[in-house]
Each structure stands twice: as C-alpha cells, then as structure tokens.
Amino acid sequence: MRILGIDPGLSHLGYGIIDVNPNKKDMIECGLIRTNKSNSEGNRLVEIAQDLQTLVQTWHPQLASVEQFFFYRSSNTISILQVRGVILLTLASLKIPVVEFSPLQVKLTLTGFGHAHKKEVLQSIMAELGLKLPPHPDDAADALAIALTGWFHR
Secondary structure: OEEEEEEOOOOEEEEEEEEEEOOEEEEEEEEEEEOOOOOOHHHHHHHHHHHHHHHHHHHOOOEEEEEOOOOOOOOOHHHHHHHHHHHHHHHHHOOOOEEEEOHHHHHHHHHOOOOOOHHHHHHHHHHHHOOOOOOOOHHHHHHHHHHHHHHHOO
C-alpha cells in the first residue's frame, strides 16, 4: 500500500510517501510544498492544491494521512485551517481516502507515549523505514510520521 502523509502549512507543507506491506516499509519520497509569500493567500492555496494534485498523480497513493490541527490561539490558525480544507477537498476530488490524526495520536502510535519528544519520534521513523540518516526538513519528517500512523491505524 502506498500512503501519502501530510503535515499542513501555508508557507511550507510537509509531505512523505511510503510503501508498506506486512514485511517491509520503505520511504519513497519526502519534501515540502512551498508557497510564494508574496502571493495572496488565495493564490497560495491554489499553489498547494496544484502541487498536491501533481504529487498524487505522480505517486498514486491509495491512502492519505493528514495531521489534524491542534486548536490554540495563534496568528496562523485560520490559514492552517484553510490549508487543511484545500488538502481535504483536493484529495476528495482525486478519490483518495483520508485518515486524520492529532499530534498526540502520532506520538503515541510511534513511540508508545503521547508526549514524546521530537527526537524520539524521529528515531522511530528511522527504525520503521530503515533509514540511516534522519529525513529533512522537519516538516517532511513529520509527514512521514503521519504516514506511518496511517499505516498502523489502517
């Protein structure tokens, strides 16, 4: 099964693509979708939708695993929620099933502790995917963690 993990963000959205079966898990690709900060928010959302569509058409995931937004007072709360809406709309229009997980669920799934440190989650990602070096940047590593969580909760 091929899974696309997504860590939503307006200026940069992390993604990670993994292939998994009962015996082996492989990282296919990870990276960022970056938007141009000089563009309007609407145009940046269009960029995200187009780039996400290209990722899906290139890699053909059977499942998308998306991080839920943890609600707190922040200057970017509305932007993140709008990005999530674009992600969900784009994936639905491409007929990709979506599962969603909170950061706590991701940490609990990968480390057994819902308040694990980022380093512990990273070690788990590396162990699960057989990586010698940690994936970069952090948002892409987070997306791989979200993809793995989608596999474990499939």
